[in-house]
Amino acid sequence: MAQLEAQLPALKRGADELLVEAELVERLKTGAPLRVKAGFDPTAPDLHLGHTVLLNKLRQFQTLGHHVLFLIGDFTGMIGDPTGKNATRPPLTREDIARNATTYSDQVFKILERDRTEVVFNSTWMDKMSAADMIKLAATHTVARMLERDDFSKRYRGNQPIAIHEFLYPLVQGYDSVALRADVELGGTDQKFNLLMGRELQKHFGQKPQVILTMPLLEGLDGVNKMSKSLGNYIGIDEPPHEIFGKLMSISDDLMWRYIELLSFEPLPTIRGWRQEVLEGRNPRDIKVGFAQEIVERFHGRAAAQAALADFEARFKAGGIPDDIPEKAVASVDGSVGIAQLLKEAGLTASTSEALRMIDQGGVKVDGAKVSDRSLKVALGEQVVVQVGKRKFARVSVT
Amino acid sequence: MAQLEAQLPALKRGADELLVEAELVERLKTGAPLRVKAGFDPTAPDLHLGHTVLLNKLRQFQTLGHHVLFLIGDFTGMIGDPTGKNATRPPLTREDIARNATTYSDQVFKILERDRTEVVFNSTWMDKMSAADMIKLAATHTVARMLERDDFSKRYRGNQPIAIHEFLYPLVQGYDSVALRADVELGGTDQKFNLLMGRELQKHFGQKPQVILTMPLLEGLDGVNKMSKSLGNYIGIDEPPHEIFGKLMSISDDLMWRYIELLSFEPLPTIRGWRQEVLEGRNPRDIKVGFAQEIVERFHGRAAAQAALADFEARFKAGGIPDDIPEKAVASVDGSVGIAQLLKEAGLTASTSEALRMIDQGGVKVDGAKVSDRSLKVALGEQVVVQVGKRKFARVSVT
Numbered sequence: 001m002a003q004l005e006a007q008l009p010a011l012k013r014g015a016d017e018l019l020v021e022a023e024l025v026e027r028l029k030t031g032a033p034l035r036v037k038a039g040f041d042p043t044a045p046d047l048h049l050g051h052t053v054l055l056n057k058l059r060q061f062q063t064l065g066h067h068v069l070f071l072i073g074d075f076t077g078m079i080g081d082p083t084g085k086n087a088t089r090p091p092l093t094r095e096d097i098a099r100n101a102t103t104y105s106d107q108v109f110k111i112l113e114r115d116r117t118e119v120v121f122n123s124t125w126m127d128k129m130s131a132a133d134m135i136k137l138a139a140t141h142t143v144a145r146m147l148e149r150d151d152f153s154k155r156y157r158g159n160q161p162i163a164i165h166e167f168l169y170p171l172v173q174g175y176d177s178v179a180l181r182a183d184v185e186l187g188g189t190d191q192k193f194n195l196l197m198g199r200e201l202q203k204h205f206g207q208k209p210q211v212i213l214t215m216p217l218l219e220g221l222d223g224v225n226k227m228s229k230s231l232g233n234y235i236g237i238d239e240p241p242h243e244i245f246g247k248l249m250s251i252s253d254d255l256m257w258r259y260i261e262l263l264s265f266e267p268l269p270t271i272r273g274w275r276q277e278v279l280e281g282r283n284p285r286d287i288k289v290g291f292a293q294e295i296v297e298r299f300h301g302r303a304a305a306q307a308a309l310a311d312f313e314a315r316f317k318a319g320g321i322p323d324d325i326p327e328k329a330v331a332s333v334d335g336s337v338g339i340a341q342l343l344k345e346a347g348l349t350a351s352t353s354e355a356l357r358m359i360d361q362g363g364v365k366v367d368g369a370k371v372s373d374r375s376l377k378v379a380l381g382e383q384v385v386v387q388v389g390k391r392k393f394a395r396v397s398v399t
Numbered sequence: 400m401a402q403l404e405a406q407l408p409a410l411k412r413g414a415d416e417l418l419v420e421a422e423l424v425e426r427l428k429t430g431a432p433l434r435v436k437a438g439f440d441p442t443a444p445d446l447h448l449g450h451t452v453l454l455n456k457l458r459q460f461q462t463l464g465h466h467v468l469f470l471i472g473d474f475t476g477m478i479g480d481p482t483g484k485n486a487t488r489p490p491l492t493r494e495d496i497a498r499n500a501t502t503y504s505d506q507v508f509k510i511l512e513r514d515r516t517e518v519v520f521n522s523t524w525m526d527k528m529s530a531a532d533m534i535k536l537a538a539t540h541t542v543a544r545m546l547e548r549d550d551f552s553k554r555y556r557g558n559q560p561i562a563i564h565e566f567l568y569p570l571v572q573g574y575d576s577v578a579l580r581a582d583v584e585l586g587g588t589d590q591k592f593n594l595l596m597g598r599e600l601q602k603h604f605g606q607k608p609q610v611i612l613t614m615p616l617l618e619g620l621d622g623v624n625k626m627s628k629s630l631g632n633y634i635g636i637d638e639p640p641h642e643i644f645g646k647l648m649s650i651s652d653d654l655m656w657r658y659i660e661l662l663s664f665e666p667l668p669t670i671r672g673w674r675q676e677v678l679e680g681r682n683p684r685d686i687k688v689g690f691a692q693e694i695v696e697r698f699h700g701r702a703a704a705q706a707a708l709a710d711f712e713a714r715f716k717a718g719g720i721p722d723d724i725p726e727k728a729v730a731s732v733d734g735s736v737g738i739a740q741l742l743k744e745a746g747l748t749a750s751t752s753e754a755l756r757m758i759d760q761g762g763v764k765v766d767g768a769k770v771s772d773r774s775l776k777v778a779l780g781e782q783v784v785v786q787v788g789k790r791k792f793a794r795v796s797v798t
Contacts, residue, residue, distance in 0.1 A: 079531055082538035129530035131571075132478055138564035139481030143542070143555065146563060156542065164545060164570075165537035167563050172530075 004028050007064050014262050015057070016189045016214045019196075024211040027183055036061045037069040037182035037198075037210070039173060040104065042077035042097050047107045048234040049295070050218040050227030053262045054186055055111040057215055061184070062116040069180050070108065070119045072101055075126035076169060083163050097121070107237055110299050125179040126172060137171050140204050141197075146170070149193040170194045174201040177210050184211045218262055221247060221383050222397060223255040232381035241300045245308035246367050248292035250383050250395065253284045260291055265298075312368075325385070325393040332398050336377040339364070346396045348388040355388075363389050403427050406463050413661050414456070415588045415613045418595075423610045426582055435460045436468040436581035436597075436609070438572060439503065441476035441496050446506045447633040448694070449617040449626030452661045453585055454510040456614055460583070461515040468579050469507065469518045471500055474525035475568060482562050496520070506636055509698050524578040525571060536570050539603050540596075545569070548592040569593045573600040576609050583610045617661055620646060620782050621796055622654040631780035640699045644707035645766050647691035649782055649794065651726075652683040659690050664697075711767075724784070724792040731797045735776040738763070745795045747787040754787075762788050 007028055012018055027034055038058055047055075058068045080091030092100075105119065129137075146167045147153050155162050174197030177185055182202075185195050192214050199209035217226040220233025227234045235247045251259065260271055274287050289309065297305035328346040330337055337345075343355035343364065356374055358364050364371045365387040366378070378384055383397045406427055411417055426433055437457055446454075457467045479490030491499075504518065528536075545566045546552050554561050573596030576584055581601075584594050591613050598608035616625040619632025626633045634646045650658065659670055673686050688708065696704035727745040729736055736744075742754035742763065755773055757763050763770045764786040765777075777783055782796045 075531070076534075079534055082535040126530060131525060131528035131530060131533040132474070134530040134533040135475075135478055135564045135567050136481040138567055139562045141563050142560040143546075143563055143566065144558070144560065147542075159543070161541040161543065163538045164540050164542055164566050165534045167542065167566070168534050168537055171563075 016216045019212045034066040034183040036184045038186045039071045042074045048236045062113045068117045074121045075123040170197045174198040178205045182210045189214045232379045241296045241304040241308040245292045328394045328396045329399045332380040336379045339376040346394045418611045433465040433582040435583045437585045438470045441473045447635045461512045467516045473520045474522040569596045573597040577604045581609045588613045631778045640695045640703040640707040644691045727793045727795045728798045731779040735778045738775040745793045
């Protein structure tokens with residue numbers, strides 16, 4: 001077990017909020033490994049870098065000797081959306097859950113240590129809970145308290161329906177902490193209310209309340225919205241090495257620092273040193289290359305990271321992409337934009353017919369790869385580096 | 400099965416609201432016996448006349464050939480008050496419930512027909528319900544809909560806590576109608592919201608929604624508050640014949656008509672005839688005597704009713720109580736008032752010492768019975784006829 005002096009700053013790195021620090025210190029002082037809980041949705045096993053902010057923090061706990069409870073919320077997953085209004089949330093079967101859990105494991109153990117991770121399913125205890133127990137659980141909190149939750153109060157004030165069972169879900173999530181006797185629970189900043197439920201219910205059931213640690217939500221490649229699959233602004237951890245590398249190289253210099261803070265495992269003093277170097281004139285692209293290699297290496301190994309760098313350099317650097325190329329935004333039509341339209345609107349060709357001619361002649365590249373398909377579309381939220389001929393470049397965001 | 404033309408007016412008599420009349424007519428037309436549900440609290444098996452308003456209506460359904468589902472809400476009774484804030488609602492054991500049910504049966508079958516009554520316990524289906532089923536049930540209604548209930552909206556606006564499980568209880572009560580496939584549900588006017596839940600949940604579960612019939616709440620002996628054991632303004636159906644008789648004779652003439660409407664089984668035209676006779680000068684006391692006899696006979700038989708009348712006449716009429724005696728109100732101290740204080744404040748003696756002297760001399764009667772105990776107290780909410788000497792009378796309410 002690492003020394004307390006070393007543990008606390010490491011655990012607080014990048015965190016949004018730690019409640020209550022004194023309680024965490026007290027628990028760390030005992031020297032016993034802490035039981036660190038984090039809950040995951042059983043419906044979306046396709047992890048992207050946004051998810052890894054939390055996973056990285058769990059990994060830090062493990063590195064310091066603690067025990068991770070990787071909770072899959074299959075109980076509510078198997079209920080689905082009981083109002084039937086949300087067609088995208090059908091009830092999952094046990095087989096769905098098992099399949100998703102396997103996919104999860106394959107991915108998360110690229111970050112978490114297998115030996116210090118316990119994958120748990122809340123159906124284990126919730127399936128045994130009776131309606132009477134649920135009623136008793138509901139009696140522990142008031143309607144007014146529940147309406148304090150941001151999204152509930154907004155919807156209530158806006159006369160948007162809140163189904164009563166939605167008040168029960170935070171209680172279920174909180175009860176999971178009781179069942180697991182969690183010492184610490186991690187979640188995104190949007191989970192704070194639910195994490196506090198865990199504290200309150202643990203007190204109700206005579207346990208010491210868990211410490212809660214919230215992590216910020218990572219912005220997507222657009223630097224604006226949170227990273228999400230549905231917005232298309234994500235980097236999946238199972239994407240091929242050169243995709244991850246290329247996408248990371250495409251982010252703005254500002255966003256790069258944010259990503260480094262939340263995703264890099266480099267020590268904070270090292271990162272402060274880089275910032276200083278850039279202030280003194282070093283090209284931020286050098287930092288970005290190093291960071292992109294770190295991330296590719298994490299998910300695909302060292303050899304793949306080196307190959308991705310070589311590939312990137314061959315395609316871009318050797319191809320003569322200038323350091324500073326103009327940034328453009330092109331509006332999507334129905335969620336994407338055709339390549340010819342994009343070239344015209346970004347000012348790289350005078351017309352769509354010129355654009356199509358250039359494609360046919362092999363003179364158009366997207367992210368360094370020659371385009372041969374006239375009907376290629378670029379999706380909403382994506383950012384691509386486009387090249388026409390030898391000298392015309394633009395970094396185009398589809399908005 | 401009685402004819403529709405006879406059934407509808409009989410069923411509507413005294414009722415506050417019938418929803419939806421056309422649906423009731425439609426169901427009656429089928430000629431099949433209806434399943435008529437009414438729910439009872441398993442904690443208060445000591446029935447008073449207030450409870451019998453509803454029981455009488457159930458009896459009318461039975462007389463017309465229908466089937467009564469006498470539901471004892473033991474599921475929630477065994478949960479008690481899960482917030483632990485209400486010490487008067489401890490969780491009941493199965494033994495408590497069984498004992499209370501027996502006491503209930505002994506009492507209700509003085510009104511209901513045994514052969515057309517099915518005593519049912521909602522634990523039968525609710526004990527089998529899982530937390531997941533409870534969540535699905537909760538998903539059928541919104542928070543806003545639940546806050547429409549009178550007491551909830553008042554408490555919410557008044558910043559008084561509403562525990563979340565309180566939102567689940569109306570759903571449980573409504574689900575009982577689903578489990579019982581009720582055709583009709585009866586309840587007090589204060590139950591309308593919960594009866595409507597039954598309709599809504601039956602629709603949700605693909606059943607024809609039950610017809611609901613609400614009955615007014617009977618005022619207590621004070622004519623102001625609803626009859627309730629805790630207010631002391633009640634007539635228990637297990638009280639001795641002369642107690643029931645005396646208490647009924649003590650009510651005001653106005654309240655008498657209300658009681659007759661809701662408690663008498665005499666046909667409506669007969670009652671209209673009495674009103675006419677009183678308008679034309681008949682002493683309402685005669686009507687009251689007949690009504691009091693009807694009620695005593697219902698619970699204790701004809702002989703007891705005749706004996707109670709004879710006893711009453713011997714004590715009051717023969718004792719020369721005038722038809723019109725003054726009505727007084729005396730304020731209680733800590734929930735009751737001593738007899739000497741009461742006599743003085745009602746103006747029957749000049750002082751408490753005179754009152755005590757009159758008691759010692761055997762010159763004071765309460766409800767026709769001589770008082771020998773100087774420390775007798777009359778409880779808050781009670782109304783008594785007090786006599787001092789031969790000529791001084793008052794009907795005194797303790798307020």
